[in-house]
Amino acid sequence: MKPFRIVVGIVLLLVIGAQFVPRAPENRAAATAGSFAERFHPPAAVLQVLTAACFDCHSNNTRYPWYARLQPVNAFLARHIKKGKKKLNFDEVAQYGLRKQRTQFNGIINALSDGTMPLPSYRMIHGTLNAGEKQVLIRYFTDLKDRIGKKTGISQPAG
Template sequence: MKKILVVLLVAFIMIQFFPIDKTNPPLNPGMDFLKIKKTPPEIAHIISNSCYDCHSHETKYPWYSSIAPSSWLLKNHINEGRKHLNFSIFSTYEPKRQAHKLQECIEMIEKDEMPLESYILGHRDAKLSPEQKQELLKYFKKVKEDTERTMIF
């Protein structure tokens, strides 16, 4: 038993030599969702607080992002989140894709799938109140409708 614990401890120490890259890509405010959609400050705060760590280039890495293997899981969540929806490059999406992403945001909020429970555990202030959910739903629906109006069919 003691031998197993020593092996596990050595393995844990060794994996610490393989840190994740915590570098955020450069920001271009002209491409950011909150800027291009002229999001009201109170809505922008909710979106920044509950979505931007995983869905933008503005990730704030918590203390446990320095400890493997939790850092690897965290980095995977961030990479997947950015791949699926990246608010920092929202203006690069075609209007049809923007409308689709906004519809996905609406669905995720309605189904209580975002923000992830695992994220809320470490970021209690990211949990959306019923009122915040309604505000976001109303806002995303309006922006989606505005986006669809500008689409050329």
């Protein structure tokens, strides 16, 4: 029984000590002039799903849950968010060239279709998109990808 108490005590000390490790800063930024919503004007249903399920990891406006204040959860989330934004950042996609935008939108369609997004770790805590939500996003991004560059109001960004 005594070795068990020692191990529990050591683990408890490590957990408490980990709380003194600096947390990753929360990356909450005001919507930029070139944000996805401002540039592409998605329907309310699309924006609602993106805001609820995608923007926390794939935009510059992450809403961290309460448990993100705890280490090592904070480090885990910060790593995931950094990778997610590197792969796709909705606040930057409007500044991409047309080819890269189409590639990004095609990647979104593929990730939703094959079930690789949202990530399993996200689904365990937050649930997954239902079939209707996935179809709304797939239809929207398929249409958007097909419209880019055509005379429908979406054109190459200035600059």
